[in-house]
Amino acid sequence: MQARLTLLLGAIALLVSSLAGATLFWALKREVARQEITEVTGKFELIEHLVDMQSNARGMDELAAALDNMRAGHGHLGIWIEDSRGRQVYGGEPPVILERLAGNEVELHAPDGSRMRGLRVALDERLAPGAVLTVAVGVGAGARLLYAYGTALLLICALWVGATVMLAAWAVRRSMAPARRLSEQAARIQPDNLALRLPLHDTDRELQDFVRSFNRTLDRLQSAYQQMEGFNADVAHELRTPLATLINGTQVMLSSPRDAAELRDALESNLEVLEDLKTMVNDMLFLARADRGERAADRSAISLAAEARRVAEYYDAALEERSIRLRCEGDAAVAANPGLVRRALANLISNAIKATPAGHEIQLRCEPVAGGARVEVRNPGASIAPTDLPRIFDRFFRAGQGRGPRSEGHGLGLAIVRAIARMHDGDVDARSTAGETVIGITLRGQADKRAATSQDADAPSTRQ
Known part of the structure; x- marks a missing residue:
């Protein structure tokens, strides 16, 4: 039972820590994604403002220069502009769209092989007919943060579960100590000292009902044992006299030659004693069946x-x-x-x-x-x-x-x-x-x- 309780508490600790760790990891992952989209949104708003300020081809060159400066100051930022025919107006080789998320959010696979998260929005003829602007940031930094956080979380959970199991084993062993003491005291009860009882004082309240029930069982056992011993003594006492009568009478008959009449009288006397013994044995068998709980039949x-x-x-x-x-x-x-x-x-x-x-x-x-x-x-x-x-x-x-x-x-x-x-x-x-x-x-x-x-x-x- 001690091992089962320890394992059960360890399993509970593992379950709770797993649920807590998964919840914390999920919350951090959502927050990282939100921060990434927030950053992309800020960049997108700035780019839209720059686009609104341009009105000619020279302005496009100035926009490209501004976007280059923006990308230079942000190593994991990606900006792509393409026209209605899918030709790249800015940004070089276009990324591969892996998944479209809620709203305008997308996940991308950049030409350099990195994964990115960003926004893809039409510019409404402000720069070129059918132009589409894609702004994204790399998710590598967030992924590294999540990996480090998850590793630390797993380590903490493992240490916490291990500490919980050790503390649970100590607590269960300490809590089971009264039961072990009662078991040791019960083991000392033998047929020659059935009067011993488990102590009720200094016993935990949860075990007091068990101790009372066990002591009542010992009372019944002692009573039955004493009754059995008395019964055995009574049976021996009851059988001693008729058996002695049979033995003595037979010895007297065998001590010297007897005629047929004397032998017949002796046999008749022995038969009476044997019939008396038979009646007593039958009565004892009847009482034994009744003690086993036999019910009256043929009512x-x-x-x-x-x-x-x-x-x-x-x-x-x-x-x-x-x-x-x-x-x-x-x-x-x-x-x-x-x-x-x-x-x-x-x-x-x-x-x-x-x-x-x-x-x-x-x-x-x-x-x-x-x-x-x-x-x-x-x-x-x-x-x-x-x-x-x-x-x-x-x-x-x-x-x-x-x-x-x-x-x-x-x-x-x-x-x-x-x-x-x-x-x-x-x-x-x-x-x-x-x-x-x-x-x-x-x-x-x-x-x-x-x-x-x-x-x-x-x-x-x-x-x-």
């Missing part, structure tokens, strides 16, 4: 109340076992993927059942919102600590349990709920007060409620 108009009742039927046994009631209220239609919506509702209901004391009631409420629909699950039970509440949707997060073992599940349920919400352009929220927790999911997508809602969706239902 159709659905009734959230109908989907909630369908999911609740699956949990009838768990609800009855713990003497918990599930009450569904309201309804809302939304354009969504039915399978993903049922999966999100199942995770919300499953978490609510685990947290609700026996004999209490879980409330599931559906309601329309601008551009979509919202479902919230409200359950009584121990409240979630305010420090833990913002993180309950993180993967493998243990609310108030440190890194202790889980009794059931992998801790990915609410993370999957949030992923499903984002796949439907929505979001999740949670609040927890004394004795009650509410977790909600919002889905975006307009749908025709009449086509999506079942006939009994408006009536509240209770399951136990």
Whole structure:
């Protein structure tokens, strides 16, 4: 960029100097031509005055003598008089007319080979019938002046452009120094010191927006890197227990001869652990696809109340076992993927059942919102600590349990709920007060409620 800016400034200087030099040269050339014509005009007026004073042949001799004296005192002056037949009355061999300019102005090629500029005018019978007077001056002196001026102008322009390029290189390098310092500071940021930030103070105003944007990018990068490190640690922690179970159980089976029944029991136990690992891996793959921005496909108009009742039927046994009631209220239609919506509702209901004391009631409420629909699950039970509440949707997060073992599940349920919400352009929220927790999911997508809602969706239902 420094080289491009220097070259650009040099090109601008060259263009400006060329235009200025061409303008000055053109102006001087016009002035030289004007001076030459002015001189010719003065001589022509003097000759006309001399012609008017002559009235006979003797007078013509006197005129010739006066013209000779005039030419002698002016080395580059040319005077020619010719009659109507083209015969030279005065001046000797006639010049060759090269170009007729505006008015009576002409450019001539004199017999001695020099170029001249002058006037060619008829004398109106004052000297001889049809006589024509040509007065011209040589352009050699003006040409030499223009050549010297042009040479000096080119030299000055070359020096000026060269000086401009050198000064521009110095100025650009000096101006780019803050950017180079920022680049050097950015190069020092490594994975082991992501907390470093580019300094905003003592930074040029033009670079402050860039520094702020870069620091915000570093904030997101640091957050993602820390999340990845935490995720890797959580995955290792989650895999360690089932893998240890598989290894220990297999080692025990291989330590001594076993009968077929014992081996079958061991294989069935290992299969349960492997199925559990398979479920966790599939959930992690689903979350990875959601993180890459995958959108929900195969959307159709659905009734959230109908989907909630369908999911609740699956949990009838768990609800009855713990003497918990599930009450569904309201309804809302939304354009969504039915399978993903049922999966999100199942995770919300499953978490609510685990947290609700026996004999209490879980409330599931559906309601329309601008551009979509919202479902919230409200359950009584121990409240979630305010420090833990913002993180309950993180993967493998243990609310108030440190890194202790889980009794059931992998801790990915609410993370999957949030992923499903984002796949439907929505979001999740949670609040927890004394004795009650509410977790909600919002889905975006307009749908025709009449086509999506079942006939009994408006009536509240209770399951136990």
